Amino acid sequence: xxxxxxxxxxxxxxxxxxxxxxxxxxxxxxxxxxxxxxxxxxxxxxxxxxxxxxxxxxxxxxxxxxxxxxxxxxxxxxxxxxxxxxxxxxxxxxxxxxxxxxxxxxxxxxxxxxxxxxxxxxxxxxxxxxxxxxxxxxxxxxxxxxxxxxxxxxxxxxxxxx
Amino acid sequence: xxxxxxxxxxxxxxxxxxxxxxxxxxxxxxxxxxxxxxxxxxxxxxxxxxxxxxxxxxxxxxxxxxxxxxxxxxxxxxxxxxxxxxxxxxxxxxxxxxxxxxxxxxxxxxxxxxxxxxxxxxxxxxxxxxxxxxxxxxxxxxxxxxxxxxxxxxxxxxxxxxxxxxxxxxxxxxxxxxxxxxxxxxxxxxxxxxxxxxxxxxxxxxxxxxxxxxxxxxxxxxxxxxxxxxxxxxxxxxxxxxxxxxxxxxxxxxxxxxxxxxxxxxxxxxxxxxxxxxxxxxxxxxxxxxxxxxxxxxxxxxxxx
Numbered sequence: 001x002x003x004x005x006x007x008x009x010x011x012x013x014x015x016x017x018x019x020x021x022x023x024x025x026x027x028x029x030x031x032x033x034x035x036x037x038x039x040x041x042x043x044x045x046x047x048x049x050x051x052x053x054x055x056x057x058x059x060x061x062x063x064x065x066x067x068x069x070x071x072x073x074x075x076x077x078x079x080x081x082x083x084x085x086x087x088x089x090x091x092x093x094x095x096x097x098x099x100x101x102x103x104x105x106x107x108x109x110x111x112x113x114x115x116x117x118x119x120x121x122x123x124x125x126x127x128x129x130x131x132x133x134x135x136x137x138x139x140x141x142x143x144x145x146x147x148x149x150x151x152x153x154x155x156x157x158x159x160x161x162x
Numbered sequence: 163x164x165x166x167x168x169x170x171x172x173x174x175x176x177x178x179x180x181x182x183x184x185x186x187x188x189x190x191x192x193x194x195x196x197x198x199x200x201x202x203x204x205x206x207x208x209x210x211x212x213x214x215x216x217x218x219x220x221x222x223x224x225x226x227x228x229x230x231x232x233x234x235x236x237x238x239x240x241x242x243x244x245x246x247x248x249x250x251x252x253x254x255x256x257x258x259x260x261x262x263x264x265x266x267x268x269x270x271x272x273x274x275x276x277x278x279x280x281x282x283x284x285x286x287x288x289x290x291x292x293x294x295x296x297x298x299x300x301x302x303x304x305x306x307x308x309x310x311x312x313x314x315x316x317x318x319x320x321x322x323x324x325x326x327x328x329x330x331x332x333x334x335x336x337x338x339x340x341x342x343x344x345x346x347x348x349x350x351x352x353x354x355x356x357x358x359x360x361x362x363x364x365x366x367x368x369x370x371x372x373x374x375x376x377x378x379x380x381x382x383x384x385x386x387x388x389x390x391x392x393x394x395x396x397x398x399x400x401x402x403x404x405x406x407x408x409x410x411x412x413x414x415x416x417x418x419x420x421x422x423x424x425x426x427x428x429x430x431x432x433x434x435x436x437x438x439x440x441x442x443x444x445x446x447x448x449x450x451x452x453x454x455x456x457x458x459x460x461x462x463x464x465x466x467x
Contacts, residue, residue, distance in 0.1 A: 067381035076201075079456035080217075116249030116282045121215045124284050125201040127344045127377035130389075 045102065048109045055105030059129075059136045069137025072130055076123065077138075085141050091119075095144035107135045203346045204421040204431040206448045207307060207398045208370030210348040211288035211339035213277060214246030219458035224450040226305050228443045233318030236262040238270075238303040245458070250279040260303040266321045271298035271328065273306075277337070284341075292335035292350075300324040305446060307333070308400045309354045310364030312413045313441040330357045344377045346370070346394075362405050368398035372419075385425055392421045396433070399442075413442035428453040 059065030074083070080091045087093035099107070111131045114122035123131060202212035206224070214220055222242040229235040238260035245253050254275045261267035275294035301324035303317065332355050339348040352366040372394030380387045396419065400412030417435030424430070428451050435446040455461065 064381040065378075068379035071381075071383070072379055113283045114249060116279065119216050119249055121213070121246070121249050122284060123201075124341050125203070125210075125212045125346070127374060129378035133379055 044110060044115050045098075045106060048106045052109040053103055053105045055103075055108055057104035057108070057132050057135050057139075059132045060104060060139070062136065065133045065136045066140045067137075068130075069133035069135070069140075072126070072134045073137050076126070077134070085138065086144055093144060094138050095141050097143055100139065100141075100143045104132075104135050104139070107138065108132065111135070203348065203370065203372035203394060204392065204419065204429060204450070204452075205348065205368075205370045205372065205394065205396055206417075206419065206431070206433055206435075206450065207305075208348045208350055208368040208396050209277070209290065209292065209335065209337045209339075210346050210370070210372075211279065211290045211337060213250070213252040213279060213290075214244050214454075215456075216246040216249050217457045217460060218246045218454055220244040220452055220454040222450055222452035224304070224306075224448070226303060226446060226448050228303075228305075228317070228446045230314055230317040230443055233314075234263045234265055236260055236303050236317065238305070240304045240306065250282060252277045256304075256306075258298065258302055258304045260301060260321075262303075262321055268299070268301050268321050268325045270302040270304070270325075271296070273298070275333075286340060288339050290337035290339065292333075292337055294333040294335075296329065296331045296333060298329055298331075300327045300329060307352055307354075307366055307368065308398055308413055308415070309333075309352055309366035310400055310403050311406070311411050312400045313411070314413070314443060317443065328358075331355060332357055344373050346372045348372075350398075362403040364403045365401035365407065366399065367401055368396065370394060370396045383425065390423045390425065392423075394419050394421075396435070399438070411441065414438040415442055415446065417446075417448070419448075 059069075073085070077085070077094070080088060081094050082088045082091075085094040087096075093099070102110075108128075108131060110120070111123045111126075111134065113124075114120045116122065123134075126134070203210045220243075222244065224240045224242065226238040226240075227236070238258065240256050240258040243255045247253050254273075254277075256273040256275075258270040258272070259268060260270060273294055273296045275292060278291045278293075280289060280291060300316075300319075301321045334353050336351045337348065338350075339346065341347075348368075348370045350368040352368070354364045354366070355361070372392060374389060374392040376388035376391075379389050384390075395417065397414075397416045399409070399414030402408050402410070402412060415435040415437055417433045419431055419433035421429055421431040431448075431450045431452075433448045435448060437443050437445070
């Protein structure tokens with residue numbers, strides 16, 4: 001086989017290979033999309049047991065706990081969810097209605113278990129009191145509002161007293 | 163011959179470029195990627211069910227020093243790269259070397275390991291499956307695990323003899339780990355097989371307990387507050403092999419450990435390990451420094467042109 005023929009044969013094989021891979025890539029893409037949609041649609045809420053859902057945050061509304069939670073948030077959550085907690089790329093906003101309307105117990109369950117199949121790690125290694133502080137901080141952020149300059153300044157996530 | 167020479171130069175060039183890119187990436191990531199406060203138990207030998215967060219890269223240096231009876235003191239260094247591939251899969255790569263006083267300094271080889279969490283929710287006991295491939299010469303002194311009939315006689319053979327014997331082995335661990343009221347309890351069962359020879363399967367174990375000194379975070383920024391410190395203890399040793407299972411004719415160690423996480427910086431851990439029988443080194447001093455880059459590749463992509 002000449003070099004030119006060899007090159008053509010390899011190119012052909014590559015084209016055939018690409019052709020065979022196309023349905024696999026499409027399938028992988030569809031599965032990834034479904035996984036992202038499942039992660040984003042809050043389906044995890046259905047898995048929270050009733051006794052966990054009913055748990056109450058012992059630090060709810062406490063300013064010291066909110067400040068401590070802000071530190072923990074900056075360490076653990078901000079790199080994925082953003083310093084403003086509005087989400088980044090496929091990582092969801094923590095100021096969405098779904099998160100802000102979730103009970104403290106539901107958020108505690110999510111932090112403890114994570115959503116490993118969809119990229120949210122388990123934070124069970126963070127001690128439970130620290131996790132409640134984190135929830136107190138996230139709840140203090142309130143729901144996101146349209147990004148108007150005066151509203152944005154008024155609702156800075158650094159101000160926990162809102 | 164020329165072709166071989168050219169391809170070697172090309173390979174060396176590629177390796178040099180890759181190494182340069184890695185160093186530049188790490189430099190930029192250190193500048194732009196925030197460090198994470200390490201929350202996982204800082205054991206030296208034992209593994210817990212804590213995996214690396216997806217996208218985070220932890221770089222860790224582990225130092226080990228000991229002075230065997232009738233042998234030369236040695237210091238071993240291992241550098242570890244741990245990456246969170248997914249929420250349930252963590253991958254690690256280690257490079258090890260050691261220096262023995264009155265002898266020499268040698269590179270020992272590498273380890274490549276993967277850890278998988280088969281259960282996706284937290285349970286009372288959380289299993290993790292661990293698989294590792296090792297390519298190390300027998301001069302390795304990192305003591306990252308003890309298996310088979312390990313003994314003090316292994317540490318008095320000159321490096322010149324041991325470095326020429328390379329062991330390629332497969333190691334599996336069953337990691338069981340629980341968290342309860344801030345405490346972590348971890349139990350590891352180890353099985354190792356030398357792939358070169360018809361040696362029997364060797365076994366070992368490691369147990370660990372660990373707790374941060376404060377469970378709630380302080381509202382103020384502070385370096386020396388209790389939440390940044392943690393303490394624990396480890397017990398580990400060999401369990402013989404398929405020809406002779408048990409505690410006898412192998413080494414056993416116990417040691418307390420203390421860890422300090424510098425806010426937005428590295429975590430430093432220290433542990434003196436005490437040998438519990440005549441087969442063990444009397445004291446092994448261990449230290450490690452780990453630094454975690456959050457969302458490493460995202461940070462690098464954001465900085466590089």
